[in-house]
Amino acid sequence: MALLEVENLQTHFRAPDGINRAVDGVNFHVNAGETVAIVGESGCGKSVTAMSILRLIPEPPGKIAGSIRFNGRDLLKCSDREMRAIRGNEISMIFQEPMTSLNPVLTVGRQIGETLRLHQGMSAQQAEARAVEMLKLVGIPEPERRVREYPHQLSGGMRQRVMIAIALACNPKLLIADEPTTALDVTIQAQILDLMRDLKRTVGAAIVIITHDLGVVAEVAERVIVMYAGRKVEEASVEKLFRNPRHPYTQGLLGSMPKLGSSLTGEETRLQEIPGLVPSLKRKLEGCVFASRCSHTTDLCRKVAPALEEKADGHIAACHYAMKEAVAA
């Protein structure tokens, strides 16, 4: 049994001018200890998916439907109290903006310690001692001093390390990282990714990493889920997806990624782009969600939404024209 099984996840938001179907029928699973990446452009519903797992979506105006089974237990059926016992304990989360994700008026030590006091019943002193250890673990120098400092006294990279320390303090089984490196400098990004990889090994948590950066995907993930307009359009292992993307959207994403040395080869120096914009999710879409931007669109695409099909061994895509193969590529 998988650690996390998401089935027919729908997260909709009520807005004054209509219902935003931010996530509309997403299925995936995460095995224990596995790293899965969810990629897509901004607004494709990947962050909402992540937040829905922990039920961090404010309801109202949002609403979550479907099922999210964690260790066999449906999180959508848990009470608020049960959810609180899971959050930060069995499933924890790292956010995109380290600058704003830490509470500016509480010390770093208190913020790390809060998780421990909530879930492990530690006293304030125990929690602070453990916070110092956690800071050491995530590679912050002088942890005894830093533990008493406020977030504004730390650099962006250090704050993200603190976020990781908070997330890992209770040895969670699943870590959801929502764009953990996007807001950081490139050199810091690499450090944070390295740290996450190391800690994953020590803690043994499964990771769901949300990103729009295919470089990050290639670096850390084992399996990739590509999302577009609130739906999953493709899923495969990292190697398969990079070598043989089936869905035109994935192909577009890969094509818009700059490659090292490509400007030197002389040919095809221009990066490809995907024309057009993500369609509004407030209207019900007919046909394939990508039809408005795809260069291969046919009448069939505009009329019938393609189902997700296994096009090759372990390689799923939602496209009428993505060819099936008998044998894995």
Add this chain to the structure above:
Amino acid sequence: MASASVLSPGQVSPEAVKAATPMPDIMPPVKTRKGFIGFLWRNPSIAIGGAIVLLMVLMAVFAPLLFTVDPTALAPARRTREPSAMYWFGTDMLGRDVYSRVIYGARVSLIVGFSVAVLSSIVGLTIGLVSGFVRWADSIVMRVMDGMMSIPPILLAIALMALTRGSVGNVIIAITIAEVPRVSRLVRGVVLSLREQPYVDAAVSCGTRTPVIIWRHILPNTVAPMTVQATYICASAMIVESILSFIGAGTPPIIPSWGNIMAEGRALWQVKPYIVFFPALFLSITVLAVNLLGDGLRDALDPRMAKRI
């Protein structure tokens, strides 16, 4: 290259088209209404507040037609009558018809509220623009405004009224003086934040003259906050007028205003509470309506401003 496409557009006809199962709705649909009715539906504060204000204005304008008698006519024989079919709201200590006085009293409150709102907007806008654009004037003007703001507004209005003869005009001037510093601060804040905007910078660097910048970039942006502010000032001016009249430093007793009807009912309030009750009710409803209008305008004109008070 990522072009190892398996896709053969057009040529490959799918053997069996598999359609995705459509996902159900999990929320009831949102009803949207368009046009003016839709706007009012989405902004009930504006609809309700606006309707009541309109009603009060009509009441004030057509006071003589609303079954009123001369609100200043004394009739010592009919003093302090309880409300009845004859005297809807009763009569006061001097036998004057409270109903007629309350209806006519709307005139003073509305005139004071509206005049103070307009006057303090004009004066505040001017001062705010000057101190936002003329650097040497800014520090002096703002020190003066800080000083004036340190005097509680009602107290300032009271002190001003204590020195003048009571008249509606003086009440308007006194309340305006007390309100101007706040408006100036607001306008100055808007000006200073707009001056930081790239498009204003761009206009400045293109050599656009200051009056043109004010006219084209600054004034349009002050309209929304000023409208909202003016509405709130109107509401607060009506309250201050009633307070001034109530303590005997406002509208002269000869002119019926909600404040001085209550001031006259004060001595008898324990035995004849209706003299105080009716003007209080009208005043409260009117101020409430203006405040609702202000809240509605604030939410409709500038959603970001809704976060500030």
Add this chain to the structure above:
Amino acid sequence: MFAYVVRRVLATIPVMAVVALFVFSLLYIAPGDPAAVIAGDQATPEDVERIRQSLGLDRPYLVRFGAWVFDILRGDLGVSIFTNLPVVTMIKQRIEPTLSLMLVTLILAVSIAIPMGVVAAWKVGTWIDRSVMGFAVLGFSVPVFVVGYLLAYVFALELDWLPVQGYTSFSEGLWPWFENLILPAIALGSVYIALIARITRATMLEVLQQDYIRTARAKGAGQTSILFLHALKNAAVPIVTVIGIGIALLIGGAVVTESVFAIPGLGRLTVDAILRRDYPVIQGVVLLFSFVYVLVNLAIDLLYTLFDPRIRY
């Protein structure tokens, strides 16, 4: 830190100077002969002349201002035209009831309004939120004296739970003192509660949108801890600022509330002084209230650092 405090204290001096100049100049701003206005319509030319001399209006403006400021610095606010008592003495006699009323109102209002605003922000869009906001608009819209009469009518006249009017000195016991202040404090506090509840709700709504609140939720923190520890502490600075600014409402409202409830405080002194056109008293009271207001807001400025470690001096 020390240097900052000194700088902030020094910065209030020009403000106070402007207040003093303004209050002083009020006499000259008013149209006509101030002595004649103060003397009233029935005054004889001799009365007017007497007032002119007692106020020193026969001397040049700046000379008079200089002398007046010098007197104030020595603690002399002049002499009442009506009672011939020093204004400072009159203020001293009347200050206890006003201070008591304001203090009780302040404590009452803050302890009601902040939880109200917090709950409204938490339950935003629900009937709880709507009723808090409705109450707030009502608080802004019903004049203090109307609330006062309403409360006195219901709770004192009809139900006979509390005294209708009057004031009992603190020296005569805590309960008699407090009993007399309950209704006035609620009446006076209604606008203030509305103001604080609204700013609390608005600030909390903004804070609850912040990323760190999401982090706290993701940690499994409970609702109470999120609202009162994570959010309220971040919302403190704007709320405390408005509490300080709102004291102006309390001061203005006290004048009226004291009239309604027959409390012999500074407010009543002001109203009586207006009716008698006793200008030195009005001047003295306005000046005192304004200085207190400036000092309270200065103290609040200096307290910011307690709430927000990012604010450095």
